[in-house]
Amino acid sequence: MRFDILTLFPDMMEAVLGDSIIGRAKKNGLIEINCIQIRDFTHDKHRQVDDYPYGGGRGMVMQPQPIYEAYQSICDKLDYKPYTIYLSPQGKTFRQSTAKRLAKKEHIVLLCGHYEGVDQRILDEIVDAEISIGDYVLTGGEIACMAVVDAVSRLVPGVLKDEESFSEESHYSGLLEYPQYTRPEEWHGKKVPDVLLSGHHKNICEWKRKMSIKTTFEKRRGMLSKIKLSEKEKNFVEELKREQNCKGKK
Ligand code: SAM
Numbered sequence: 001m002r003f004d005i006l007t008l009f010p011d012m013m014e015a016v017l018g019d020s021i022i023g024r025a026k027k028n029g030l031i032e033i034n035c036i037q038i039r040d041f042t043h044d045k046h047r048q049v050d051d052y053p054y055g056g057g058r059g060m061v062m063q064p065q066p067i068y069e070a071y072q073s074i075c076d077k078l079d080y081k082p083y084t085i086y087l088s089p090q091g092k093t094f095r096q097s098t099a100k101r102l103a104k105k106e107h108i109v110l111l112c113g114h115y116e117g118v119d120q121r122i123l124d125e126i127v128d129a130e131i132s133i134g135d136y137v138l139t140g141g142e143i144a145c146m147a148v149v150d151a152v153s154r155l156v157p158g159v160l161k162d163e164e165s166f167s168e169e170s171h172y173s174g175l176l177e178y179p180q181y182t183r184p185e186e187w188h189g190k191k192v193p194d195v196l197l198s199g200h201h202k203n204i205c206e207w208k209r210k211m212s213i214k215t216t217f218e219k220r221r222g223m224l225s226k227i228k229l230s231e232k233e234k235n236f237v238e239e240l241k242r243e244q245n246c247k248g249k250k
Contacts, residue, residue: 010035087141091130112141178211
């Protein structure tokens with residue numbers, strides 16, 4: 001899978017996306033990440049990429065032409081239009097389901113804005129979707145872009161090793177993940193649940209599912225109404241509710 005990132009801060013992106021699991025996936029040729037410096041597509045001696053907003057207002061706005069030329073430098077070598085995303089606080093909120101959908105694409109271009117944003121005309125011309133990583137405003141699109149590239153890349157087949165499998169992870173199937181434990185078996189007087197040491201695969205699987213439901217109930221209860229639970233699991237949720245009510249009354 002290929003990502004082309006249009007940014008004013010390619011060094012920042014390369015430092016983060018060159019390490020760990022994503023760095024390994026790049027080395028193994030499973031993903032390709034190219035960071036394109038928008039400033040390289042200016043034609044004046046100050047390499048200016050922004051200007052004052054028409055109509056007044058605060059700050060500076062990124063000009064359309066350098067972004068367009070940077071984008072064209074990608075498209076000139078292609079016989080298709082790559083799926084193009086603008087990272088924006090005005091976009092649809094990025095979710096695991098968005099990551100799953102994007103992981104099926106072969107090529108994505110991501111545009112990172114800066115300053116007060118980007119001239120609307122270039123967005124109208126090249127962008128297929130606007131994505132936000134949450135209802136708050138960042139200084140630039142780079143951090144949002146790294147979050148999107150990271151979350152999408154780890155879903156590309158082969159990027160995670162078997163033991164790092166994502167299918168049981170939070171949000172993948174609509175639940176949060178069960179609690180995790182590692183060595184030592186006992187720490188600060190707290191023991192790892194016996195079932196996890198039992199080696200009994202079926203019981204461990206059942207425990208994990210039950211604990212996923214419990215964790216979701218405790219932390220993000222609204223998610224439970226969106227997934228299919230068995231009758232037994234529904235009864236378990238009712239039990240959790242009763243327990244919580246009893247605690248509330250004490
Ligand atoms: N003036 C813009 C507005 O009010 O909608 C905000 C501009 S913001 C300071 C600069 C850049 O950061 C944006 O162009 C966008 O690329 C990025 N950005 C800021 N917040 C973001 C968020 N929540 N998700 C994704 N990108 C964001």
